Amino acid sequence: MSEPAKHATQISIELSESVIDSQDVIRSVTSPAAGAVVLFLGTTREFTGGRQTVYLDYECYPEMARCKMQELAEQAAARWPLVACCMVHRLGRVNLAEASVAIAVSSPHRLAAFEAGQWLIDTLKQVVPIWKQEHWSDGTSEWVHPQGNDKRN
Amino acid sequence: MSEPAKHATQISIELSESVIDSQDVIRSVTSPAAGAVVLFLGTTREFTGGRQTVYLDYECYPEMARCKMQELAEQAAARWPLVACCMVHRLGRVNLAEASVAIAVSSPHRLAAFEAGQWLIDTLKQVVPIWKQEHWSDGTSEWVHPQGNDKRN
Amino acid sequence: MIVEVKLFAITRQLVGRPTCSVELPASATVADLRRELSRQVAELVPVIKSLQFAVGTQYATDATVISPGDEIACIPPVSGG
Amino acid sequence: MIVEVKLFAITRQLVGRPTCSVELPASATVADLRRELSRQVAELVPVIKSLQFAVGTQYATDATVISPGDEIACIPPVSGG
Numbered sequence: 001m002s003e004p005a006k007h008a009t010q011i012s013i014e015l016s017e018s019v020i021d022s023q024d025v026i027r028s029v030t031s032p033a034a035g036a037v038v039l040f041l042g043t044t045r046e047f048t049g050g051r052q053t054v055y056l057d058y059e060c061y062p063e064m065a066r067c068k069m070q071e072l073a074e075q076a077a078a079r080w081p082l083v084a085c086c087m088v089h090r091l092g093r094v095n096l097a098e099a100s101v102a103i104a105v106s107s108p109h110r111l112a113a114f115e116a117g118q119w120l121i122d123t124l125k126q127v128v129p130i131w132k133q134e135h136w137s138d139g140t141s142e143w144v145h146p147q148g149n150d151k152r153n
Numbered sequence: 154m155s156e157p158a159k160h161a162t163q164i165s166i167e168l169s170e171s172v173i174d175s176q177d178v179i180r181s182v183t184s185p186a187a188g189a190v191v192l193f194l195g196t197t198r199e200f201t202g203g204r205q206t207v208y209l210d211y212e213c214y215p216e217m218a219r220c221k222m223q224e225l226a227e228q229a230a231a232r233w234p235l236v237a238c239c240m241v242h243r244l245g246r247v248n249l250a251e252a253s254v255a256i257a258v259s260s261p262h263r264l265a266a267f268e269a270g271q272w273l274i275d276t277l278k279q280v281v282p283i284w285k286q287e288h289w290s291d292g293t294s295e296w297v298h299p300q301g302n303d304k305r306n
Numbered sequence: 307m308i309v310e311v312k313l314f315a316i317t318r319q320l321v322g323r324p325t326c327s328v329e330l331p332a333s334a335t336v337a338d339l340r341r342e343l344s345r346q347v348a349e350l351v352p353v354i355k356s357l358q359f360a361v362g363t364q365y366a367t368d369a370t371v372i373s374p375g376d377e378i379a380c381i382p383p384v385s386g387g
Numbered sequence: 388m389i390v391e392v393k394l395f396a397i398t399r400q401l402v403g404r405p406t407c408s409v410e411l412p413a414s415a416t417v418a419d420l421r422r423e424l425s426r427q428v429a430e431l432v433p434v435i436k437s438l439q440f441a442v443g444t445q446y447a448t449d450a451t452v453i454s455p456g457d458e459i460a461c462i463p464p465v466s467g468g
Contacts, residue, residue: 023176026194032249035198038191038270041179042387045188045261058386061314061379064363065386089386096185101387108198110274117191118267121387129360129379130386131315143316144385145356195468211467214395214460217444218467242467254468274468282441282460283467284396296397297466298437 009077010084013069015062020088025102029084034106038113040121041099052137056094061129065089068128076105076120080112087120089130100132160186162230163237166222168215173241178255182237187259191266193274194252205290209247214282218242221281229258229273233265240273242283253285307332309372311343312379317357320349330372336361337368339378350380357382388413390453392424393460398438401430411453417442418449420459431461438463 012028022041029037044056073085083106094100103120107113135141165181175194182190197209226238236259247253256273260266288294310325318324328342336359344354358381359366365381372378391406399405409423417440425435439462440447446462453459 022179022192026175026192030194030196030250032197032199034196034250037194037196037252039175039179039194040263040267041190041192042263043183043187043190043259044185046185059314060386061312061360061363061381063377064360064379067363097183097187099190106196110193110195110271114193114267114271118263121263125384125387127365127384128386129314129381129384131382132385133315143319143382145316145353145383146385147356147383212395213467214393214441214444214462216458217441217460220444278465278468280446280465281467282395282462282465284463285466286396296400296463298397298434298464299466300437300464 009073009082011070011073011077012084012086013066013073014088015060015065015091016088017090017092020090020099020102022099022102025086025088025104028086029104029106031083031106033108034083035108036110036113037104037106038110038117039102039104040117042101042121043099044094044096046096048134053096054135054137055096056100057133057135057141058089058091058094058100059131059133060089060091064129069124072120072123072128075123076116079119080105080107080116082107082112082116085116085120087124089124089128162226162235164223164226164230165237165239166219166226167241168213168218169241169243170245173243173252173255175252175255178239178241178257181239182257182259184236184259186261187236188261189263189266190257190259191263191270192255192257193270195254195274196252197247197249199249201287206249207288207290208249209253210286210288210294211242211244211247211253212284212286213242213244217282222277225273225276225281228276229269232272233258233260233269235260235265235269238269238273240277242277242281307334307374309339309374309376309378311339312377314380315382316353317350317380317382320353321347322349326350334372335368336366336370336372339372340368353382388415388455390420390455390457390459392420393458395461396463397434398431398461398463401434402428403430407431415453416449417447417451417453420453421449434463
């Protein structure tokens with residue numbers, strides 16, 4: 001029995017109102033064709049420059065966010081030999097230490113998995129239409145809209 | 154309330170005879186001080202250069218392996234601002250698609266988590282006294298002893 | 307033509323509704339849309355320069371032509387992840 | 388002195404036991420250990436050049452001095468991960 005032909009990368013994309021199950025995310029990219037899995041979780045940090053966050057609130061443009069996430073997964077699959085790629089983003093309230101985003105990729109060797117994982121989160125943060133509202137411990141809240149980088153892609 | 158002083162990185166090291174619970178590994182590095190978690194899993198790939206693996210068998214020099222893994226975690230914590238670092242390596246038989254190693258790190262920002270995670274697995278593979286025996290589909294088996302790189306550290 | 311523009315995050319908060327309507331000339335481009343939004347929806351003036359626009363769920367350029375029935379959205383700088 | 392050397396992976400397989408004994412001069416170094424293992428444990432000859440040694444669970448150099456009671460181990464090229 002010889003090595004089977006390369007199959008298409010298995011892609012899964014989700015926008016979720018409930019807590020991300022990282023076990024499910026890992027399971028969705030695990031395969032005997034892969035030697036490496038890299039999982040990235042973006043988690044809610046309590047302190048930012050001395051200010052204290054109580055929770056975050058995410059909203060998105062659902063049709064476009066899903067479409068952009070699918071595009072990013074396909075671009076990563078074209079650039080690196082990925083076995084599978086799974087991207088999940090939370091919507092609504094996300095408490096401290098909870099994951100707002102999970103990105104998992106698997107590949108035959110580890111370098112591709114690290115590079116693709118890092119590229120996917122960097123690019124998601126630049127182009128996917130999702131917005132974060134900070135809820136601070138002083139009772140104020142504000143939409144986060146980073147300035148100065150061109151998000152077009 | 155102001156941002157608390159930086160605490161020491163929380164380190165956990167394990168050599169395990171049973172399946173790695175990646176949920177436990179993630180939980181051990183999750184913290185409201187962290188904005189990023191990176192988990193690496195090295196999983197058993199079925200095909201290597203056309204040859205088919207049935208399973209792997211790992212043995213180690215336990216006292217030295219634990220000591221080296223602890224040293225690597227401390228070196229990573231000195232080099233990157235890590236909140237926590239967890240390294241688990243399987244011993245004995247590891248079946249296809251199962252993880253032989255899990256490395257998780259958390260940090261306030263994602264770049265440090267990606268860099269530390271990648272450095273830890275690269276360096277573990279060079280210096281930690283653990284050995285893999287391939288069990289091939291033709292019934293043969295062999296110890297894997299990569300040549301040509303100096304593992305001293 | 308009158309087009310409805312989806313609003314998100316700060317733009318939704320400023321306008322107080324999830325969409326707004328704007329009257330555009332026939333064969334208008336995204337550059338026209340930006341100019342007319344500034345004139346017709348005063349609440350958007352403080353942020354109008356920072357906005358991108360999507361037409362049919364794709365990022366548009368100033369030259370993108372808007373056709374009747376296109377799905378149009380205001381995209382303030384994104385902050386997911 | 389006689390020291391016991393832990394064996395792993397290919398070295399354990401070749402020798403057929405998890406340790407072997409080797410007689411060394413007093414104040415021997417790891418270079419002496421490597422030479423004496425070649426002479427006294429024939430099964431190790433095919434791989435001896437590829438081996439590193441650990442003294443007290445730390446990688447040793449050829450110049451590392453071995454004292455009675457030190458924990459000594461053969462470290463073939465590692466392949467964890």
